[in-house]
Amino acid sequence: MATHRASESKREQFRRYLEKSGVIDSLTSVLVTLYEEAEKPNNALDFIKLHLGAPGAEPADVEALRMELADLQQKCNLLMEENKELRNRLLQYEPSPEEGAGV
Known part of the structure; x- marks a missing residue:
């Protein structure tokens, strides 16, 4: 008991x-x-x-959003690299600020 x-x-x-x-x-x-x-x-x-x-x-949407995020991060990285490359090329054609200030 x-x-x-x-x-x-x-x-x-x-x-x-x-x-x-x-x-x-x-x-x-x-x-x-x-x-x-x-x-x-x-x-x-x-x-x-x-x-x-x-x-x-998790809902199926979460996995789709994760995949989209990874894709967008990859695109962002590619665009950052392209931007860097274009800036470097632009510097070849534009005078630096020091050269332009002496004129």
Whole structure:
């Protein structure tokens, strides 16, 4: 009988811990959202992960944005190199400020 009470006490402490940390509210909210979905997703666990913000559960848009970012960074680097090269070529044809000031 004492073992039963000890486990009930631990269970109650754990429940209070989950409530205090907001886990119960978050889970309830996600489950309500899933319940209210008109078309249920094929994988309920993925739906829950996505809506809880679990790592590894990212929308497809995030991967597309990462790829676009990498592409744009590469283009930016190429343009920076081209800009540097053009500035160097321009310096060959323009007099330096010291030469122009002596005239």
